[in-house]
Amino acid sequence: MMPKFAANLSMLFTEVAFLERFKSASENGFQFVEYLFPYEWSPQVLATQLKQHKLQQVLFNLPPGNWAEGERGIACLPDRVHEFKLGIDQAIEYAEALNVKQINCLAGLAPENLEHTLLWNTFVNNIRYAAKRLKQHNITLLIEPINSKVDMPGFFIDTLDKALQVINDVDQTNVKVQFDIYHMQIMQGDILRTLERTQHHIGHIQFADCPGRHEPGTGELNFKNIFNCLDKMNYAGWVSAEYIPKSDTPSSLLWLQN
Numbered sequence: 001m002m003p004k005f006a007a008n009l010s011m012l013f014t015e016v017a018f019l020e021r022f023k024s025a026s027e028n029g030f031q032f033v034e035y036l037f038p039y040e041w042s043p044q045v046l047a048t049q050l051k052q053h054k055l056q057q058v059l060f061n062l063p064p065g066n067w068a069e070g071e072r073g074i075a076c077l078p079d080r081v082h083e084f085k086l087g088i089d090q091a092i093e094y095a096e097a098l099n100v101k102q103i104n105c106l107a108g109l110a111p112e113n114l115e116h117t118l119l120w121n122t123f124v125n126n127i128r129y130a131a132k133r134l135k136q137h138n139i140t141l142l143i144e145p146i147n148s149k150v151d152m153p154g155f156f157i158d159t160l161d162k163a164l165q166v167i168n169d170v171d172q173t174n175v176k177v178q179f180d181i182y183h184m185q186i187m188q189g190d191i192l193r194t195l196e197r198t199q200h201h202i203g204h205i206q207f208a209d210c211p212g213r214h215e216p217g218t219g220e221l222n223f224k225n226i227f228n229c230l231d232k233m234n235y236a237g238w239v240s241a242e243y244i245p246k247s248d249t250p251s252s253l254l255w256l257q258n
Contacts, residue, residue: 003230003239005256006032006058008206011242013249019049026053028250034059034240037067039090043097050098058238059142059178059204060094061104062130063087072146073106075130076123076156078114084126088133095139102203104142104178105130107156119156124169131172142203143167144178147186150211159187160194164201176203180242185210185221192229199233208243215243215252223255 007013007030013021019041025033031054038046038060050057065071065080074080074087091103105127110119131141143166148158157163163177179202185191195202207226209219216223230239245252 003205003227003235004032004237006030006034006238006240008240008242009033009035010037011244012252015248019045022049022053022055024249026055028253029256030055032056032058032238032240034238034242036061037064038094038098039063043094046094047097057098057100059102059104059240060091060098060100061106062091064106065108071108072152072155073108075105075126076108076110076119078118078122081122081126085129088130092133092137092139096137101138102140102142102176103134104144104204106144106146109152109154110156112154123156124166127166127175128170128172131170131175135172135174140174140176140203141172142176142178144180145183145187146180147183149186151183151186151213160184160198164198167201177201178204178206180206181221181226182206182208182210182213182243191221191226195226195229195235196233199235202235202237204237204240205230205235206240206242208241212246213244214246215241216255218246 007025009021013024016024033055065074074084095103107123134141143157143163145157145160145163146152146155148155167175181191209216209221212219
């Protein structure tokens, strides 16, 4: 048995234009895909690509604010609550069209001039609101801790414990952790035991080797052990390749054949 692998089309197959990556993923053995954001394209255009290449989309993120200007989510920002709520409506529209049953929320970068308690309460209230709205459509809301040491200094939810505390405070049954192995290796390590300890809260898994964020075999992590651990846990969710291929994508996929 092996986990259900998905390809993140925002990071893999970037040798071709975005809409051509669906074909590349299918030709390279993937049945499942995800990507950061669908909002640049109409739901119909994306749904056509999925259908044409017999792919199932398993994830995308809520609108993140102005990504090009460096924003990394708005869910913790007190002055952006209205915009956050509008983003939920937009995400639901795409999820329904693409038959996606889980959506990830990026917490955002914490402004240094605002108190932690204000940011925390804003985030918890927004997550609770989003979870209730998504539950009406049978959609799970994911929270992703992202490392603040290397990739996103100042990211508001940067540890697994913070994400678990949010889930506890929100108290909604459809809120889970998106467990990114790369980010969690940087923030705390001890990946196998951490996966086992938190497995009941994990809704989705992403991976890249560490350091470097490249494919398995380029860093310090033992992915054979990690994938075996997920099998032993009977983890039923998706395990998504979200890495930067060291050369081209097809030659980075040796881990998929093993």
